Amino acid sequence: SDDKDLLAALQWMADPDGNPATADGAKIVSCSWNVDPVDGTPSSTDDPFCQAAENLRRLGIVPVFSAGNDGPGSSSIKPPGACPAAFTVGATDDVDHLADFSSRGPSHWHDVELIKPDVVAPGVDILSSVPGGYGHKSGTSMSTPHVAGAFALVLQARPGSTADEAMEAIRRGAKDLGYPGKDDSFGSGRLDLV
DSSP states (O other), rough: OOOHHHHHHHHHOOOOSOOOTOOOSSEEEOOOOOOTTTTTSTTTOOHHHHHHHHHHHHHTEEEOOOOOOOOTTTTOOOTTTTTTSSSEEEEOOOTTTTTTTTTOOOEEEEEEEEOOOSSSEEEEEEEEEEETEEEEESHHHHHHHHHHHHHHHHHSSSSTTHHHHHHHHHHSSSBBOOOSSOOOBBBBBBBBOO
């Protein structure tokens, strides 16, 4: 099944040689996909993608996931982006407006309402490689790599940082947009490394 393949890919990213004694896993995982929740809601502890995101965090890996393109309705983020351990990315345009397609929070985890996405980044009309050359694409799949790249810069600038410290640095540095403070459209705000 597709879910099985996706989980196997996450496992490989965490431990490419299958030997836990070697430190060959990724520091950052960037994934631009989502799946339907196992039980219809992203609130089950049995959701394998939420377990995978949590396991990545436990291994010190930053799990960056796209929010999805099911906006503008609320609670439209699916796993793994809806999962508590995921660092979830929504999309903005070139003037910091939230893209209509960008999925929004909140995410419901048991009886807790989680603010999602964590941050937003440019995701409208982004020049990207496409089969045969380059083209402009829109989607949270375009915004997520911006954030994964930012994590690489943070970890390069602060090599001893944990995944949690790097995530907090990205949240703290974001430009607040929308309602003051964190919200379910922009999260902590638009990615800003200045």
